[in-house]
Amino acid sequence: MTKPPVGSDQRTGGTLSRRERVREATLAEIKEIARRHLVEFGVAGVSLRAIAREMGMTAPGLYRYVPGIDALLVAITADMYEELADVVAEADAGMPAEDTDGRILASLRAFRYWAITHRAEFSVMFGPRTRLDPDADITRALEAGRRFGSTFFTLFDRLVTEERFPLPADEDLPESLRRELRSFTGTIGFTSPDITEGAAMVLTTCWVRLYGVVCMEVFQHLNFVVGDMEPLFESELQNMTKDLGVRYSPPLRVAGVQGSS
Amino acid sequence: MTKPPVGSDQRTGGTLSRRERVREATLAEIKEIARRHLVEFGVAGVSLRAIAREMGMTAPGLYRYVPGIDALLVAITADMYEELADVVAEADAGMPAEDTDGRILASLRAFRYWAITHRAEFSVMFGPRTRLDPDADITRALEAGRRFGSTFFTLFDRLVTEERFPLPADEDLPESLRRELRSFTGTIGFTSPDITEGAAMVLTTCWVRLYGVVCMEVFQHLNFVVGDMEPLFESELQNMTKDLGVRYSPPLRVAGVQGSS
DNA sequence: CGCTTAAGTGAACACCGTTAGCAAACACTG
DNA sequence: CAGTGTTTGCTAACGGTGTTCACTTAAGCG
Structure with a gap:
């Protein structure tokens, strides 16, 4: 009886035995249904029994694939980070490689758009860590999160090397802040020599x-006061890009932005 | 059989009959225990049965006081908004009335400090609206939230009238944004004639x-990268106050900031 | 004091996560 | 092909949850 790891086990050589293939398919189905229940009923509405019911099996059977409900949530969270990372990377790649300004705007807008069209997912990814075992294995989720961030880091790195905006001098920052920023650049795996503490600070x-601004929109904490948050987001974007020396250009009008998840 | 309203019913005249008094006390006890369970076990760990058990009664009995678990959560959320509003208002009142700069800094720091020392509470107040009936009666929570905001609005109003910082001209803002901002100032009950759309925008x-910055600290989405967020918060505070024409001064060192809720 | 009404209980229903033991299907080896 | 070990899924069960209903008890009021 091997412990069921909840992540997709990459078989050496890529060849999966028949058994492993059907196993992967079942796990994928479990996560697909869980994801659907998440967006439909919220995180509290994801239950092993309901998933099993929909699959035509019983809840204990799922324990052959997943060590528990918490681990399942962590697993689909990791998937969602990867999906978000893909979406942002795609938006980035959709612009001409030299057009740093356009790539940045496209990436940031892609982030917001994914967030507001995937409220439930965004909430478990970026909201409070409710209902997650403190001792759960979240390394895969963290890894995907890092990959998600790297798209932005890389673009930011270009801005720094192009000297688009004045960097605050390291000496102007209080020592306590500098220490935190150093640990930041270290953890991030950012090897560019241009990333000073001041640059990390701006980032x-x-x-x-x-x-x-995205959290506020997704969590709807201004919804009694502001209906459409897009103008506010664009305004913030404008402020931000100005500070970064990035040329702002308004978004292309996309039809059907109002779609509620 | 009268419907049990979950809020404290202010009796006309302030005189409560004995029956009403003990009823209020029981409701208060319910909410007190719920609150304690919230901070101890998280929002998922608040259950009517557990509360009843601790009170020495059975779960159905609680339905005389509360229409359900969701309503109870909404009720204590409203209480927490009021508590937070009090804390911020106290910090504000703790500074000399003329010292607008000091009052603002104190209020903002009080907000952060309450947040990081009341993580669970903050999460349900400012996090995603998980586990809250869409049709629940949240008017009392909204009202308390408004009162919480008003402390900041009032201080901000002073900055505007004192012309501390240059206001963006209304004409420079896109029409869509201006419309949202108008609805904002309208809803907020902000009657000062100085609150232009540009001012609302800055606010x-x-x-x-x-x-x-506070959400990020409480939800711990940078905790794998930044240990102590206080320097970052202070830095953001400095940036913000600079834009507002407020004189920044570092915080008085307080012992025991590290206290984990 | 008697009557009305509120408070609280017990049983029940429908969910949930999780564990233990068991039977069938499967894959693989001699 | 037969035999064997593994994988898979089931049933039963335990303890937990929210909620409803019928009922008894207790308190307050006229």
């Missing part, structure tokens, strides 16, 4: 602003 | 930044 500030 | 931007 973090931008991320906080983006995170704030 | 909103600041709130988004504050919300972002």
Whole structure:
């Protein structure tokens, strides 16, 4: 009885035995249904019994594939990070490689658009860590999260090397902040020599602003006061890009932005 | 059989009959235990049966006081908004009335400090609306939220009248954004004639930044990368106050900030 | 004091996660 | 092909949850 790892086990050589293939398919079906229940009923509405019912089997059977409900949620969270990373990377790749400004705008807008069209998913990814075992294995989710961030980091790196905006001098930052920023650049695996503490500081500030405006829109904490948050987002985007020395251009009008998840 | 409203019913005249008094006390006990379970086990760990057990009664009995678990959560959420509003207002009142700069800094820091020392509460208040009936009666929570915001609005109003910072001209803002901002100032009950759309814009931007940095700290989405978020918060505070024409001054060192809820 | 009404209980229903033991299907080896 | 070990899924069961209903008890009021 081998412990069921919840991630997709990459078989050496890529050849999967018949058994492994059907196993992968079942696991994929479980996660697909879980994901669907997540968007339909919210995170509290994801249950092993309901998934099993829909699959025509019983709940204990799922334990052959997943060690428990918490691990399943962590697993689909990791999947969602990868999906988001793909979406952002695609938006980035959809612009001409030299057009750093356009790539940045496209990436950031892709992030927001994915967020507001995937509210439930965004909530479990970027909201409070409710209902997740503190000792759950979230390494895969963290890894996907890192990959998601790397798209932005790379673009930011280009801005720094192109000297688009004035960097705050490291000496101007308080020592406590500099220490945190150093650990930041270290963990991120950012090897560019141009990433000074000042640059890390700017990057973090931008991320906080983006995170704030998107969270506010998804969590609807201004919805009693602001109906359509898009103008506000674009305005924030404009502010941010101005600070980064990026040329802002308004978005192409896309039909059907109002789609509620 | 009267429907049990979950909020504290203010009796006309303030005189409560004995029956009403003990009823209020029981309701208060229910909410007190619910709150304790919330901080101890998270929002998923709040259950009517557990509360009843601790009170020495059975779960159905609680239905005399509360229409259901969701309504109970909404009720304590409203309480928490009021508590947070009090805390911020106290911090504000703790500074000399003329010292607008100090009052603002104190209020913002009080907000963050309450947030990081009340993670569970903050999560249900400002996180995604998980586990809350869409049709639940959240008017009391909204009202308390409004009162919470008003402290900041009032201080901001002073900054505007004192002309601390240059206001963006209304004409520079796109029409779609202006419309949202108008609805904002309207809903907020902000009657000051100085609150132009540009001013509302600056206020909103600041709130988004504050919300972002505090959410990020409480939800711990940078914790694999930044240990102590306080320097980052102070840095953001410095940036924000600079834009507002507020004189920044570093915080007084408080012992025991590290206290984990 | 008697009557009305509120408070609380027990049983029941329908869910949930999770464990243990068992039977059938499967894959593989001699 | 037969035999064997593994994988898969089931049933039963335990303890937990929210919620409804019928009922008894207790308190307050006229």
